[in-house]
Every structure is written in C-alpha cells, then in structure tokens.
Amino acid sequence: MNGRSLTMQAAAALTGLMLSVMGADAAEVKVVTSVALTNALDELAPVFEQKTGNKLTISYDLAAVQKKRILDGERADVIILTRAMMDDLASQNKLAPGNIVNVAGTPVSLAVRAGASKPDISTPEAFRQTLLSAKSIAYADPAKGGLSGVVASRAIDRLGIAEQMKPKTTLVPGAQSPDLVAKGEVELGIAQASEIVPNQGVQLVGPLPGELGSLTQFSGGIAADPASASASKALIDFLAGQEAASRFKAKGFEPGG
Known part of the structure; x- marks a missing residue:
C-alpha cells in the first residue's frame, strides 16, 4: 500500500471519528415558544443544527397557552415567551438560575392586502377613521x-x-x-409585524400609533431541568447573536432589546 493510500485511509478514519464524536455529543433541544416566532425560528433552526449538530424540536402555540403548559409541568429545555411571562416563570422556579436573554421584539401592526393603498394610521384619530371606514377587520381573539x-x-x-x-x-x-387579508376575506388585519412581513399576500402598514401600540418583547431562558444545559445555552447564545439578529430583522422583528 503506497503512502497516498495510507494518507487517504487515515483521513477517512479521522473523519469517521469526528462524526462519531459529534453524534455522541449531539443533543435534542426541546423549545417551547410563541406562534409569533414561527417564521423566524423555522429559518434559524436548520442553521443552528448545522453549526452544532444538535437537533431542535420546537413547539409553537399562543404564548399564554405555552406558559400554562410549563406551569402545569410540561418539560422543555429552552423557553422563549414574552419578557413578562419569562420573569413570572423565573419567580416560580421554572427556569434555571441565570439571566433571561432578550431575543427579539415585534410591534403590533396593521396589514392590508398586497397592492392596496396604505391607509393613514399616523395618529390615533387617523387610525380611528381608518377602522371606521373599513368594511371588515380581523385580529386574534383576546x-x-x-x-x-x-x-x-x-x-x-x-x-x-x-x-x-x-x-x-x-x-x-x-x-x-x-x-x-391576503385571501381578500377581510380588508384590514391586526397582528404582530413578524406575522405580517413574511406573508407575500399582504403588506405592512405600520405599528399601531402612539399609546395604542405595543412592542412585544420575546425573551429566552433555559428551563429548570434541561436534558442538556450546554446545548440549551448554545441555542440561547445563537439566538442572541449577530447572525440570528439579521434573520430576525428580515422577518419583521427588532433584534435583541
């Protein structure tokens, strides 16, 4: 066997060893989060998985529903909900000790169908007139x-x-x-900007004006009993980093905060 063959064999063996080590170290991270983060996290998940070898399993639902599930004892590794909810979960010992990290924020905003003229919502009174003039509107059931x-x-x-x-x-x-709104079933829609921006059939008019508006801050933390603390921390660090920030911004979020 010549030297070149030996070198190739050694390289193949080293690659196999590295892959086996990565496989042994790889962890499955269960993430419980708000449906508002779906578009961003569905894009970020494979990037994180490729970088780390870890696998993400993400559960999406309304933030209030997810918080109740955690309080009722559902297991998770990483939790990403509103800042107020995360602070409350921390006070009830549902999070591991340490800092809660702000991941991204999104303003509650108005949407119209793509191609339609954007109504005036620059002031509360202008927004009021826009609502009164609209034939129909939709928003999440409070x-x-x-x-x-x-x-x-x-x-x-x-x-x-x-x-x-x-x-x-x-x-x-x-x-x-x-x-x-995209289907033409209603004229106006109110939703998180992050739910509006990725939808090709609608366009973002802007946040609700003045004191009527609200920025929802989503924050992440490691659950009290994670299967892998290191993999969970790696995800939190990744979501708070620069690469994730640019992708969050493209999806209608304000990174960090």
Missing part, C-alpha cells in the same frame, strides 16, 4: 390569549368604537389574520 388581539381590542375600546367595529370584526384563534 379571550384565547393572543397578544396582538389583546392590544387590538384594547385600542378599539380606547378609541370608543367597540360597538361600531363589532359587526365587521372576525376573531381568529392565533396568527391567521394576515392570511384572511
């Missing part, structure tokens, strides 16, 4: 804990037009209002 729906309902109440809006409002269970 009774189900949808964050954007809670903000939308509160804004409409503060504008004093709850009764006028009721007959032309469609409540959806989660992040579906941009889809209804």
Whole structure:
C-alpha cells in the first residue's frame, strides 16, 4: 500500500471519528415558544443544527397557552415567551438560575392586502377613521390569549368604537389574520409585524400609533431541568447573536432589546 493510500485511509478514519464524536455529543433541544416566532425560528433552526449538530424540536402555540403548559409541568429545555411571562416563570422556579436573554421584539401592526393603498394610521384619530371606514377587520381573539388581539381590542375600546367595529370584526384563534387579508376575506388585519412581513399576500402598514401600540418583547431562558444545559445555552447564545439578529430583522422583528 503506497503512502497516498495510507494518507487517504487515515483521513477517512479521522473523519469517521469526528462524526462519531459529534453524534455522541449531539443533543435534542426541546423549545417551547410563541406562534409569533414561527417564521423566524423555522429559518434559524436548520442553521443552528448545522453549526452544532444538535437537533431542535420546537413547539409553537399562543404564548399564554405555552406558559400554562410549563406551569402545569410540561418539560422543555429552552423557553422563549414574552419578557413578562419569562420573569413570572423565573419567580416560580421554572427556569434555571441565570439571566433571561432578550431575543427579539415585534410591534403590533396593521396589514392590508398586497397592492392596496396604505391607509393613514399616523395618529390615533387617523387610525380611528381608518377602522371606521373599513368594511371588515380581523385580529386574534383576546379571550384565547393572543397578544396582538389583546392590544387590538384594547385600542378599539380606547378609541370608543367597540360597538361600531363589532359587526365587521372576525376573531381568529392565533396568527391567521394576515392570511384572511391576503385571501381578500377581510380588508384590514391586526397582528404582530413578524406575522405580517413574511406573508407575500399582504403588506405592512405600520405599528399601531402612539399609546395604542405595543412592542412585544420575546425573551429566552433555559428551563429548570434541561436534558442538556450546554446545548440549551448554545441555542440561547445563537439566538442572541449577530447572525440570528439579521434573520430576525428580515422577518419583521427588532433584534435583541
């Protein structure tokens, strides 16, 4: 056997050894998070998996639903919910000791169908007139804990037009209002900007104006009893890093915060 063959054999053996070590060290990280992060995390997950060899299993649902599941004892490795929810989970010993890391924020915003003229929502009064002039609107059912729906309902109440809006409002269970706008089933949709931007059939008008608006800050932390603390920390560090920040921004989020 010549020297070249021996070198190739040695390289192959080394590669096999490295792969086996990576396989032995690889961990499955269970992530529990809000449906509002779906588009960003679905894109970021394979990047993280390729970099680390770890596998992500991500559970999406309304933030309030996910928080209840954790409080009821559901197991997770990494939890990413609103900052207030994470602080509450920490106070109830559902998170490992350490800092909660702000990952990304998204403002509650208005959407119209792609190609439609953007209505004026520059001031609360302009937004009020836009809502009154609209034939139909959709947002998440606040009774189900949808964050954007809670903000939308509160804004409409503060504008004093709850009764006028009721007959032309469609409540959806989660992040579906941009889809209804895209299909032409409703004229306006209120949702997180992160739920609007990735939808090709709609366009972002902008955040709800002034004090009517709300920025939802999503923060991540390691659960109290993770299967792999190191893999969980690696994910938190990755989501708070520069590469993730650029992808979050492209999906309608404000990175970090």
